Amino acid sequence: MNQTVKKILLVVGIVLLGYGIYTLIAPEASVSIGDLSIEAQNNTDSYITIGLGLAALVLSFLSGKK
Numbered sequence: 491m492n493q494t495v496k497k498i499l500l501v502v503g504i505v506l507l508g509y510g511i512y513t514l515i516a517p518e519a520s521v522s523i524g525d526l527s528i529e530a531q532n533n534t535d536s537y538i539t540i541g542l543g544l545a546a547l548v549l550s551f552l553s554g555k556k
Contacts, residue, residue: 499550506543510536 513536520529 496550499546503543503546503550506539506546508543510539510541510543513539 514533518531520527522528
């Protein structure tokens, strides 16, 4: 595989992995009334993003030096 393709896959993998972890941790919506605060999250898309990031990282490290 070409070196530039490997570097692009590495960068894309790191960005997708970071964004997926961020969306997994950060709450989507929060409501606070006085002392009561409620946070809601939907993490289904973040797992897909993390999986795509890991796949891109694995592809960037495949077929190393020959």
